[in-house]
Amino acid sequence: MESQNLTSVSEFLLLGLSDDLELQPLLFGLFLTMYLVTVLGNLLIILAVSSDVHLHSPMYFFLSNLSLADISFSTITVPKMLVNLQIHSKSITYAGCLTQMSLFSLFACLDSLLLAVMAYDRLVAICHPLHYPVIMNLHLCGLLVLVSFFISLLDSQLHYLIMSQLIFCADVKIPHFFCDPPELLKLACSDTLTSNMLIYFISAIFGGVPLTGILYSYTRIISSILKVSSSDGKYKTFSTCGSHLSVVCLYYGTGLGVYLSSTVSSFSRKDVVASVMYSVVTPMLNPFIYSLRNRAIKNALWRIISRISSPQ
Helix, strand or coil: CCCCCCCCEEEEEEEECCCHHHHHHHHHHHHHHHHHHHHHHHHHHHHHHHHHHHHHHHHHHHHHHHHHHHHHHHHHHHHHHHHHHHHCCEEHHHHHHHHHHHHHHHHHHHHHHHHHHHHHHHHHHHHHHHHHHHHCCCCHHHHHHHHHHEEEEEEEEHHHHHHHCCCCCCCCEEECCCCCHHHHHECCCCHHHHHHHHHHHHHHHHHHHHHHHHHHHHHHHHHHCCCCCHHHHHHHHHHHHHHHHHHHHHHHHHHHHHHHHHHHHHHHHHHHHHHHHHHHHHHHHHHHHHHHHHHHHHHHHHHHHHHHHCCC
């Protein structure tokens, strides 16, 4: 993937979260801690799922792939921000910016698609429990993840192709901590009407279709739960979706809030904070949301800890 720089711009400036030099060490420590927790927490989920035979099921297979995507999602943005904070620099190269933007689009789309796949998995498990092992077989699970990745790759390449055709002038200050596509569009000095329409159309398709799938799945799930006669039965059935629904609300709630507000007003510090929520905080919280509400994962993690701590 080679960038095609149509301008004389060799780098952009990422303004980050704050210009206050006294806050830089605090921000560095905070984001380093969040990044390490994100990586460690999601690696523990992957380790638990891969090492415990009780977790070798479609739901946990998709969860381990979501954890891998979350690690990558945070790695695209946070390490670069940490480096800039440490060396008191705000620069990112033209090629680095477009690459970061493209990879960010890839893993943001992959997260959305995996959440949609997990919603479908819960739909089959609750609405068609007797046929669940047949429908959600190993080949279908692998195919769903593979298709999700290639669709996300297509999304990232479309973003990259559109951005690489823009012409940038002297003002290359991005009021963000990473190269966000809407902010790059605002910096272009060429006509961006077509590019804006394409970017938002692509985002609506690659983000809206998974969200529609999630809403449809939960409509069917809720309809099926309402048919359960006992209150305990309803609670037990819906509790299997609680963690996933929490992650969906956190991810889409903050993400949609940022991008819908950016279409009607200029980007503000509040939007940057909201971006931190869905691009940094959400990947960090996902392992806790799933592990704290899931007895099988907690048991698997305790078995791993017991094996590590027990003398050989």
